[in-house]
Amino acid sequence: MRVAVYHPPSEIRVEDLPIPKIGDGEILLKVRACGVCGTDVLKVSRALPKKPVVLGHELVGDVVEIGRGVQKFKVGERLVVAHHVPCGTCHFCRHGNHSMCRHFKETNLDPGGFAEYLRIPAEHAGQTAFLVPADLSDDEGLFTEPLSCCVRNVRRANLLPGDFAVVVGMGSIGLMMVQLLKLIPTQVLALDLFDERLSLAKQLGADYTLRGDSPDIAEFVSAKTEGRRADIVVFTAGGGKVFQNAFSWVRDGGALNLFASLSDKPVEVSLDALYHHEITVFSSYSPSPEDLVESHRLLCEKKVKVAPLVTHHVGLEKLRESIDWILAQKAMKVIVNP
Ligand SMILES: [Zn+2]
Ligand SMILES: [Zn+2]
Numbered sequence: 001m002r003v004a005v006y007h008p009p010s011e012i013r014v015e016d017l018p019i020p021k022i023g024d025g026e027i028l029l030k031v032r033a034c035g036v037c038g039t040d041v042l043k044v045s046r047a048l049p050k051k052p053v054v055l056g057h058e059l060v061g062d063v064v065e066i067g068r069g070v071q072k073f074k075v076g077e078r079l080v081v082a083h084h085v086p087c088g089t090c091h092f093c094r095h096g097n098h099s100m101c102r103h104f105k106e107t108n109l110d111p112g113g114f115a116e117y118l119r120i121p122a123e124h125a126g127q128t129a130f131l132v133p134a135d136l137s138d139d140e141g142l143f144t145e146p147l148s149c150c151v152r153n154v155r156r157a158n159l160l161p162g163d164f165a166v167v168v169g170m171g172s173i174g175l176m177m178v179q180l181l182k183l184i185p186t187q188v189l190a191l192d193l194f195d196e197r198l199s200l201a202k203q204l205g206a207d208y209t210l211r212g213d214s215p216d217i218a219e220f221v222s223a224k225t226e227g228r229r230a231d232i233v234v235f236t237a238g239g240g241k242v243f244q245n246a247f248s249w250v251r252d253g254g255a256l257n258l259f260a261s262l263s264d265k266p267v268e269v270s271l272d273a274l275y276h277h278e279i280t281v282f283s284s285y286s287p288s289p290e291d292l293v294e295s296h297r298l299l300c301e302k303k304v305k306v307a308p309l310v311t312h313h314v315g316l317e318k319l320r321e322s323i324d325w326i327l328a329q330k331a332m333k334v335i336v337n338p
Contacts, residue, residue, distance in 0.1 A: 169237025
């Protein structure tokens, strides 16, 4: 089968590898579509993996073979499956830090989504695989994993109806975040540097939009909240400078929420401001199994629109190039069809 293998530091080669063999409780999937995640882009652009690896974890495929004992799914069905499974019982899991669970980090699909075929291990088949209903496209179905990460983030934010949220970055994650915040519903100010992304944010429910480098953001937020300022600033993009600016956008007792790696360099912040204004900084990364269930439900019930976020479809051989498009912000969500 054809597989796109990432060779650090920067090459991705399409190679021929044997189709994985499945065991009891396992499933062989023929991959139809796999989304390029921001973390795939980060791994390649910062050369994070130290040895060759197959990336891709937002995927939909057809069941072509099932192992002994698989009850939940049948050959011919279309599934979406997420790549990590928490143990559910360790110290991290009991505290709700499922994505920090050691078992979560060790589990994975074989070899990864940027391949023609993929083996779903038994515990994934049981906990992170879902049927894609006929009225959802492959593209829509594969958003189950990335949307679930956003679901967890918004859940952890503990916002109230009527709150005011600022979302920095209107890439695919920012645009999902806007829609989830509107389900609470909060008021949402969307920030980006590109007009077309801001108008898409508006179409998908953002109340207000401004350019991310506008000097008027603090004043605007203040005017919309009776001088109180925003309850939360969600960073899906931006750099250290934007993070520093956000101290003038967030209210006393509010939160700065990291949903992206804004910088690999240290950023200077005022600990005094954090302390005196009771500002919380929190981050959120991968989902728990419950967030996957919730995300799948939201997609099936068409509560979140994801099709408009897809800008490109490519074959395996264009994966490396498409990562450059994303880095240059010429593409938003790229889907690889192996
Ligand atoms: Zn992802
Ligand atoms: Zn655990």
